[in-house]
Amino acid sequence: MGRRLRHIKGLRITGFAAGGKCFGSYNDTIVFVPKTAPGDVVDIHVTNRRRGFYEGRVSRLIAASPHRIEPFCRHFAHCGGCNWQHIPYPLQCKQKQAQVVEQMAHIGKIEADIVHPIIGARQSRWYRNKLEFTFAQRRWFLPEEMADEERQPRGLGYHLPGRFDRILDIETCWLQPEPSNAIRRAVRDYGIKHGLSFHDCRRRRGWLRNLIIRTGADGQVMVIVSLFFEDSEQREALLAFLHHEFPGISSLWYVINPKGNDTITDLDVKLWGGADHLIEQLGELRLKVGPKSFYQTNSEQAEKLYRVVGDFAGLDGTTRVYDLYTGTGAIALTLAPRAQKVVGIENVAPAIGDARENARINSIENVSFVVGDVREVLADRGFVAANPVDVVVVDPPRSGLHPNVVETLADMAVPRLVYVSCNPATQARDLSLLTDIYRVRAMQPVDMFPHTHHVENVALLEKQG
Template sequence: MGRKNKKTILSGIRLERYAAEGKSIAHLEDGKTLLVQGGVPGDTVKLIVLKNKKSYAEAKVMQIESPATERVEPFCKHFGVCGGCKWQMLPYHKQTEYKQQQVADQLRRIGNVALPEIMTICGSERTEFYRNKLEFTFSTQHYLTQEQIDAAQGEVIEREPALGFHAPGMFDKVVDIETCYLQPEPSNKIKNLMRQLAKEHDLPYYDFKKQEGWLRNMIVRVATTGEVMVNLIVHHKRPELFILLDALKDQFPEISSLNYTINGKKNDTIYDLDVINYHGKAYIEEYLEDFRFKISPKSFFQTNTKQAEKLYQITRDFAGLTGEEVLYDLYCGTGSIGIFCSKGAKKVVGIEVVADAIEDAKINAAWNNLEHCAFFAGDVADIATDAFFAEHGRPDVIITDPPRAGMHEKLVQQLLKMRAPRVVYVSCNPATQARDLQLLDEAYAVLKIQPVDMFPHTHHIENVVLLELK
């Protein structure tokens, strides 16, 4: 296999074991390692080499020649085209086994620190309809599968508009989704009504490439309390907007917060835009145990509510609170972890760089009558000074829940200076968590490790680690 020949196609390659991030490992006859996407261990495949490096190559499955014995029939007809649930062909017990393996491999290989035995992964009771939030996209660019293109035999295909999810790796192509198994009803019914009304009234979908059109996005939240929030996002105001909103209001009385947003920008983000409340409240309510949370249209909240309870229970257990500790909640978002742990702490100090999230955190603390919780907007490395500690107390326990990129090295150095007796590190990316654990190894030992599956049928995995000062 020539090193620069990226078009090399190989047949009869058996995928041996799971790597990470949905990829599998195979080996060539000369012993070279292949990282392969699109298959599962046990498959024998035909693949194309995408990158050929000195010590390994990256490849993608073109055809499954002999499927793994453990494969099962996917339950969603959009599987393989929509990128939302890439592991439906694996039984759930196998998914969690691979996720457990991913945590172990990455912590050992990247972290290279002393580790205790990793606890058995905490699986999700619900493997369908577990998400509380979905964002659907309206697009003129209906994604066409290779089979559809081949069947056209070179003839131009008239693209129908699509309402659904972006095709994997494509910012402008959207897979039209009829039934999605990620979010409970009335999610699908709301989506399908919007498609029906758009067709009846000949309403234009947005063309991301041409930057023209009208219907852009729709965000649906369904809380375990039964409350439903919808935010319909359009390019500009026109009379038909209120036809759509009134139809939602009349046909779905369970929508307790109906909103719209005007987005004339080139990108889809709404965090810098006003959300206009059209009907009902401007928020919905959610509970984690007996803690009540306000969820506004732009609020971040864990998307698997029931599994978030388990994640936070593990975090609280690792924190080992006795009622005497000052607890620091870093990357606190809207304060959910700190508030969830608040009954066991003398004081909770939350720090988050997003100012709007801190305002929500303050409201959530007030809703739960928690006068011993204080939240601050800013960069942790800048805020956590000796003067700040003198005013608010030095941390006895730190909980940190950073984004996928992990903690900034400046913050890691700050933690080493703060020297809290215990640190609980909640991560959605074991690879960056492992990197940070190696840096923290200077002062901290890893005592407990608990993987938690928040997203069945995907390769994503959360992991909770308890560290104590050496």
């Protein structure tokens, strides 16, 4: 039966699962299905069978859950971005809270009563300050378009879930405020009208590659056009068009990217016109953000997140702080006014350059930034001896802390450790390795990405004894 099973009829969805999916049970086997809600009854097409469970997608919604609402985006059925639009926002927050509690209990063996109620977002739409779109010479066609022989093959939008070579053309995205949609549509339509080639990542050809739009405080807009090869005449015409049609663009850039991936951090991004940065407002700080800068994409929630970090750090004006994985220094600079000294450590040199510049802009003198791998810097006994520390803040990538860093933090045994994570599962794993030295005192989930299953979590650890 198992290998021949292609469809399941009348599956009742009973709960939430990891990765934004929900699940039901078929003949005592768990079935994971995205874009469903507990209480839905659905027919599904089985897309994958693993040992002990199935994966599938909805082919027909038979009965809608009382928790289900109508998605506000026309692209919801196919786009992989906001996979919880059909879930009411209060229920999204409740489930994110439950996700943190469950992963801490299951992986970290940490009690639920220390997890504070999640800090939800005031604004669940138009909350992102950065989006990146991909051009496609042959975009993904929707089922209703297949009969249209005059359909436009080129598009500009997002990758389909799990498909690096399939792009869904986006008409309106609800994540970033205008003029984001207007700029994206204008560039797409200009390219089509003037016969410009859109990129084909499989065949590695096509001129227009990516479009990045950043928005900052006071309505500032940065646009970065990524091109597969140089064509100065066409480039000048396109950028002049953007400058004319959108005089509000305050920073306009281009980059030539002939590589096999879309990242531009290792490339020479050239300023075509306007300022070489945007200004982001983070509480009382004004942060300079360039075309390669990393900055939290939800500015309003970032301020709440960093306020939690400061509260957990327990700063009193004499506190000495390490900010590990400091990036462009946002956390370090937020903490500095209430600390004696803050040292930020980061292995990406351009990010440290931004951090130092932001310290200068804000006239903050009790913070320093070090370029280097966190493992190597902390292993330098001379550095640690010269920079005594009371509180360590860590904000690692999704993969969590390297085992060597976990071991070093245990050896350091600082009075207080604050762990910021965008992946509660790897955070719980790391915390479980530190419980011989530290006791987890409190946790604060923060919703940075409404309508997705992602959640940020801050943990406070104090040295035992």
